[in-house]
Amino acid sequence: MTKAEKTKQYIIAQTATLFNKKGYAGTSLQDITTATGLTKGSIYGNFGGKDEVALAVFDYNISKVKGILRSEVAKHHTIKGKLMAYVDVYTHFPKFAFPDGGCPMLNTAVEADDTHPQLKQKARDAILRWKKSIETLIEKGMKNGEIVKPVDPEQMALTIMATIEGMIMIAGLTGKPQYRKTIMLSVSKMIEDLF
Template sequence: MENKTSKADKTKQFIVEKTAPIFNKKGYSGTSLSDMIHATGLTKGSIYGNFVNKDDVALAAFDFNLQKVNTVIRQEMLSCVSYREKLLVYTKVYENFLEFPFPEGGCPVMNTAVEADDTHPQLRKKASDAIVSWKDSLSKLIKKGIAGNEFRQDVDPEQVSLTIIATIEGAIMITKLTGKLSYRRAIMKSVEKMINDLV
């Protein structure tokens, strides 16, 4: 029984790994069952034998893609000494995400938020939770920086966190839309300045 469970888990993981880049690039409505069959080499029965439906696969794919982003950020923060350096990891990673093991198709939060805004409540909730979690992580770093006298006492952690997120996500959207990487670099310089000005 144990082997059966682990085989099912492995198949599920395989389906998620193979379909996650497609959902991230094409979106929920743009990803078809034939895309999933083509990517995995499995039959419809095999896919839906492991997942309830397409929604179920899409939600697991979002989690997988988000986990990839969070792992990159955590890894990069390991070598940071100050809270300012930890915050600057976000500008470094998002400015150069092709150099990191980022999900294919870019930021899953941005991709999902734009598409699932009105069409898919469960995916919208996932994207919303991801933004809140990101905001909480940033706020925690800023609060620790304030407590350690690294940042000014008058800094509002929540306001700064939301502004950093909005600016980074806006940079991704503008770059994607125009195809101009120089725009992303320019906007990230503004985020860097915002972080450096907290001191």
């Protein structure tokens, strides 16, 4: 890795929490220089501006989430186990190395919906990839006979995702982390009912 690549990675890693907590609009160039200890010239020497940093940070934060989910799902050999891995991860959210500040998809989607088309597109793409991964698991479960009840894979994937994202928002907004477990029991039941 070149020195420039290392510097870019450093900037991304140092500002990942900043953007995830304060959002795009709330993060200033001064915040970025303070978080990194670098000058504005150094930031602009590595990125075309705040937009480029924000987009790279979104990718970085999403890759952390995807890595956690991929790793936990891979530990299971049945479709039920793979789907229940989502329940385990989000029920025990604090034990995993999720980005500080909550779900980057949720945070970005809410903020960028009407203000930043590129970030909105990145959040949309991440949501659609997540939906597809859950849909694929459900389709495999139906094909191999593990899932015995007829179900619309897209509808089930969207319902699971919406419940998880709603849980993150409710637990964070109310400051009641115990709501994670309460709400994830509903996701667990949805999954159990498929088998």
